[in-house]
Amino acid sequence: MDTKSNPGSASKPGADSKLSFKQRLRDPYFWSDWLVVVAFLLVIVVFGAINPSAFLSIYNLNNILVASAIPAIIVVGQTFTVATAGIDLSVSSILTLGAVIFGICFTKELPVWVCMLGGMLAGMIAGIINGLIISVRKINDFIVTLGMLSIAAGTALVLSNGRPVQIINSGLANVAINEKFGVPYLMYIAFAIVVFSHFLLFHTRFGVHLLAVGGDPDSARAMGVSIVRIKVAVYGISGLLAGFAATLAIARIGAAEPAANTAILLNSVAAVVLGGVSLFGGRATIFGPFVATLLLQALSNGLTIIGVASYYQYISVGIVVILSASLVRNVR
Amino acid sequence: MKRKSSAVILLAVAALTVSSVLPGQAAAKKKAKDVKIAAVVKGLDNPFFIGIKEGIEETALKYGIRANVQAAPGLNDDVGQANKLDSLAGQNYDCYIVIPISSNNLSQAVGKITKKKKTVINIDSPIDATSLAAAGGKVTSFAGTDNFAAGEAGGKDMIAKIGTGKTIGLIAGLAGNVTSAARIDGFKKGALAADPTVKFVGPENADWDTTKALDKANAMLLANPSIAAFFAANDQMAQGISKATNIGTKKIYGVDGIADALTLVKSGKISATISQYPYVMGQMGVQACIIAAQGGKVPEKTITPYYIIDSSNIDKALANNSSRGYFPNQLPPGTYDNPYEKLIKK
Amino acid sequence: MSTTSLAIECNAVKKSFGNVNALKGATISARPGEVTAIVGDNGAGKTTLIKCIAGVYQPDEGEIRINGESVTFDSPESARVAGIETVYQNLSLVEDLTIWQNLFLNREITKNLGVVKILNRAKMREESEAMLKKLDVYIPSVRSRTRGLSGGQRQAVAICRAVGWGSKVVIMDEPTAALGARETMKVEELIKKMKAQGLAILLISHNFEQVLRLSDHIFVMRQGDVIAGMRTKDTTGDELVALITGSAKRG
Ligand SMILES: Nc1ncnc2c1ncn2[C@@H]1O[C@H](COP(=O)(O)OP(=O)(O)O)[C@@H](O)[C@H]1O
Ligand SMILES: [Mg+2]
Numbered sequence: 001m002d003t004k005s006n007p008g009s010a011s012k013p014g015a016d017s018k019l020s021f022k023q024r025l026r027d028p029y030f031w032s033d034w035l036v037v038v039a040f041l042l043v044i045v046v047f048g049a050i051n052p053s054a055f056l057s058i059y060n061l062n063n064i065l066v067a068s069a070i071p072a073i074i075v076v077g078q079t080f081t082v083a084t085a086g087i088d089l090s091v092s093s094i095l096t097l098g099a100v101i102f103g104i105c106f107t108k109e110l111p112v113w114v115c116m117l118g119g120m121l122a123g124m125i126a127g128i129i130n131g132l133i134i135s136v137r138k139i140n141d142f143i144v145t146l147g148m149l150s151i152a153a154g155t156a157l158v159l160s161n162g163r164p165v166q167i168i169n170s171g172l173a174n175v176a177i178n179e180k181f182g183v184p185y186l187m188y189i190a191f192a193i194v195v196f197s198h199f200l201l202f203h204t205r206f207g208v209h210l211l212a213v214g215g216d217p218d219s220a221r222a223m224g225v226s227i228v229r230i231k232v233a234v235y236g237i238s239g240l241l242a243g244f245a246a247t248l249a250i251a252r253i254g255a256a257e258p259a260a261n262t263a264i265l266l267n268s269v270a271a272v273v274l275g276g277v278s279l280f281g282g283r284a285t286i287f288g289p290f291v292a293t294l295l296l297q298a299l300s301n302g303l304t305i306i307g308v309a310s311y312y313q314y315i316s317v318g319i320v321v322i323l324s325a326s327l328v329r330n331v332r
Numbered sequence: 333m334k335r336k337s338s339a340v341i342l343l344a345v346a347a348l349t350v351s352s353v354l355p356g357q358a359a360a361k362k363k364a365k366d367v368k369i370a371a372v373v374k375g376l377d378n379p380f381f382i383g384i385k386e387g388i389e390e391t392a393l394k395y396g397i398r399a400n401v402q403a404a405p406g407l408n409d410d411v412g413q414a415n416k417l418d419s420l421a422g423q424n425y426d427c428y429i430v431i432p433i434s435s436n437n438l439s440q441a442v443g444k445i446t447k448k449k450k451t452v453i454n455i456d457s458p459i460d461a462t463s464l465a466a467a468g469g470k471v472t473s474f475a476g477t478d479n480f481a482a483g484e485a486g487g488k489d490m491i492a493k494i495g496t497g498k499t500i501g502l503i504a505g506l507a508g509n510v511t512s513a514a515r516i517d518g519f520k521k522g523a524l525a526a527d528p529t530v531k532f533v534g535p536e537n538a539d540w541d542t543t544k545a546l547d548k549a550n551a552m553l554l555a556n557p558s559i560a561a562f563f564a565a566n567d568q569m570a571q572g573i574s575k576a577t578n579i580g581t582k583k584i585y586g587v588d589g590i591a592d593a594l595t596l597v598k599s600g601k602i603s604a605t606i607s608q609y610p611y612v613m614g615q616m617g618v619q620a621c622i623i624a625a626q627g628g629k630v631p632e633k634t635i636t637p638y639y640i641i642d643s644s645n646i647d648k649a650l651a652n653n654s655s656r657g658y659f660p661n662q663l664p665p666g667t668y669d670n671p672y673e674k675l676i677k678k
Numbered sequence: 679m680s681t682t683s684l685a686i687e688c689n690a691v692k693k694s695f696g697n698v699n700a701l702k703g704a705t706i707s708a709r710p711g712e713v714t715a716i717v718g719d720n721g722a723g724k725t726t727l728i729k730c731i732a733g734v735y736q737p738d739e740g741e742i743r744i745n746g747e748s749v750t751f752d753s754p755e756s757a758r759v760a761g762i763e764t765v766y767q768n769l770s771l772v773e774d775l776t777i778w779q780n781l782f783l784n785r786e787i788t789k790n791l792g793v794v795k796i797l798n799r800a801k802m803r804e805e806s807e808a809m810l811k812k813l814d815v816y817i818p819s820v821r822s823r824t825r826g827l828s829g830g831q832r833q834a835v836a837i838c839r840a841v842g843w844g845s846k847v848v849i850m851d852e853p854t855a856a857l858g859a860r861e862t863m864k865v866e867e868l869i870k871k872m873k874a875q876g877l878a879i880l881l882i883s884h885n886f887e888q889v890l891r892l893s894d895h896i897f898v899m900r901q902g903d904v905i906a907g908m909r910t911k912d913t914t915g916d917e918l919v920a921l922i923t924g925s926a927k928r929g
Binding site for chain 1: 444
Binding site: 203223 | 753754755758766768769770771772773774775779783784786788794795796797799
């Protein structure tokens with residue numbers, strides 16, 4: 001694997017790095033990728049020192065992994081959009097829309113896998129619409145997805161009549177609650193998506209074209225790369241993942257809720273930045289934002305455990321995000 | 333806006349419908365001060381939940397307990413709230429007080445706590461029984477207001493004040509919100525019972541927001557000049573309505589009893605607030621925890637009181653003021669029954 | 679001139695943007711194994727002309743022939759397929775990608791797994807090294823990002839990319855405008871090598887000395903017209919200046 005071209009793999013030692021250790025230390029991106037790992041370990045060490053019996057218990061580490069699973073999946077989609085120098089503000093609403101579609105299918109007594117596909121399809125369509133408007137009409141990503149945030153949230157309310165649908169299904173509950181080898185099922189699912197996405201970004205033609213469009217759209221276009229196709233694919237994937245995460249959210253809370261949860265959106269943007277992905281596009285890793293997601297959840301979990309009042313938790317999370325972002329910037 | 337009326341104490345307390353004996357979860361009797369309590373409430377961006385938080389913290393302190401009160405990380409963050417409860421469940425608390433964001437989102441987390449043989453007290457919004465059972469969870473006691481009954485009382489009272497054959501504008505909270513729907517539905521039922529000829533405009537959703545309620549009220553008045561009074565599903569929206577251009581001396585009722593609403597009732601800008609007592613919910617939650625830890629019988633369900641605060645009893649309500657918070661109206665201006673307090677062993 | 683020995687011909691090509699007549703009927707030609715220079719003042723229409731050849735713009739009127747065959751390109755891609763490569767002033771290199779990724783951008787060697795096209799990285803790196811070697815371009819590693827390269831190195835990479843695809847015509851728009859003396863020399867070396875390999879090279883340059891050093895044939899443009907065309911050995915810098923400023927005429 002090319003360590004320099006995709007610094008996310010920095011955490012996998014050795015593959016075929018031809019660059020000397022010294023050279024790597026001089027690459028600012030090396031640092032922006034490692035920063036999040038260091039910060040994550042720091043969080044673990046600090047909370048582990050304050051309350052080892054509670055924070056470092058298997059039970060609690062499991063909690064952190066469960067809590068990270070859904071955000072991790074959303075973050076992957078967000079990483080793709082940010083890597084094309086865009087952003088997807090509609091993820092949380094699309095998740096809600098996906099959940100509502102799932103709920104409607106479930107009420108019609110369709111099998112769970114059909115309900116799941118329904119939610120994913122709805123998410124993907126919303127995402128493709130985002131991508132088409134952004135690339136064909138050349139309207140700013142921020143504006144288009146902000147509009148979609150509202151449209152998807154509203155559609156979810158209209159379709160659901162604003163009422164939650166209770167979804168009691170032992171299979172889904174099983175996925176949400178159980179674990180294997182100390183790792184929750186939810187995390188296996190999230191991690192599989194992370195690994196596949198890493199592969200997609202760094203080992204396929206699509207990934208190179210995605211980074212090219214993000215890094216320099218004019219040059220990419222001059223080389224015959226279709227900006228429209230990449231943007232549509234990227235927002236389609238982001239929507240698809242949000243629609244899929246809807247199923248996991250349903251598994252976790254046992255209901256399709258009609259009101260959008262903006263915390264998911266804020267978390268995804270924070271994790272992408274913390275994970276060292278350039279907001280200007282062209283530079284991304286999948287593992288960075290993934291570790292950042294674990295970091296944010298571990299932070300929230302740790303603060304709760306040591307009994308820091310909620311008000312201060314908001315402040316701490318904000319400080320961590322801004323501090324890390326500015327550190328990354330300084331190194332660059 | 334003048335109003336003369338007798339103090340309407342609609343419901344001092346409907347309580348203690350059922351008492352059940354719970355298997356001694358904390359078999360060893362504990363002293364009240366040794367009971368460890370954690371709570372997960374909804375977002376603290378609403379005075380109502382701050383009121384609950386203060387009720388929990390201050391009551392706990394009275395018994396010598398320092399309660400760990402946590403809130404959902406964000407508005408509507410149902411999954412995040414479940415994560416919070418999970419985080420706390422890993423620790424050695426005797427009792428967890430919870431207010432779920434939705435009727436289902438905490439069921440699985442409560443199930444995990446039940447497996448650890450710890451007590452869960454549910455206050456304010458109930459956890460859905462079916463989903464709780466599916467997750468293997470158990471709630472030892474519930475204490476909350478009956479929003480439908482509060483709305484219903486408001487509906488009856490308003491008809492008594494404005495007379496029959498009138499049109500009432502309705503302003504609701506967030507679309508799909510259960511509390512809002514219960515208050516609005518209750519209000520309509522109460523008003524229709526008192527006057528079958530009453531007409532309604534709305535409900536329009538103003539998302540619990542003062543400014544949005546003002547805009548909605550202006551629009552509704554423009555389209556329906558015959559509106560004689562407004563009912564809003566919370567006080568902030570009632571406050572917004574009071575600033576509408578053509579509001580004149582039309583009656584406005586809100587729900588909650590927040591500080592600003594009391595001031596507005598005093599000055600006559602709004603007619604009444606159907607006041608609920610979040611502080612009392614927090615109080616009862618803590619007391620239920622202590623009873624359970626002491627191995628006592630815990631009342632299964634308690635309805636906390638509400639009062640219609642208007643010009644007739646506003647001075648008394650204001651005298652109840654605590655020095656701080658948005659929800660100074662901590663305790664009702666009259667008596668109320670607390671079935672928990674007397675069950676605590678000294 | 680026999681038509682068949684021409685790699686590229688433009689006959690009376692016209693192109694307007696609104697009421698700006700950027701090209702008023704430009705006629706040029708270029709032979710394989712030669713450097714054909716186009717000179718002219720700013721706004722003379724040089725870039726517009728090469729963009730018509732490269733498929734970026736479609737001429738309003740006139741004809742373009744490649745190896746004697748009349749062609750119309752609806753996109754840069756179709757021009758590229760016909761063997762015409764262009765190195766623009768901005769080079770069209772994505773700075774965040776590595777050198778090999780840039781060299782193979784949109785021409786990746788892949789193994790197809792259903793719809794997923796998996797990169798054959800090892801092969802592309804190997805071939806990248808060969809492409810650079812063929813033109814004696816020295817770059818420490820094809821794995822390094824383009825961002826870290828000097829202006830000359832970038833130009834070299836862009837040129838290698840243009841040459842590396844079995845192209846017949848390479849168009850260069852002011853390739854040394856942003857370079858220092860040393861790097862300019864290196865790029866000129868490259869151009870000579872390309873010429874030696876039998877490519878037809880169209881070179882836009884403001885540097886008369888360079889044009890006189892490198893080219894075999896020169897066309898002079900002024901205000902959308904090609905006003906002169908001659909063998910390089912038959913002209914001088916002074917004459918070129920006179921032609922460009924309009925103080926002299928030549929057929
Ligand atoms: N895309 C365009 N839209 C409008 N006018 C253009 C465009 N491209 C070039 N022109 C005009 O056409 C003329 C020729 O430009 P150009 O070909 O760039 O000249 P040169 O490369 O010789 O400096 C100029 O007047 C320029 O302003
Ligand atoms: Mg030019």
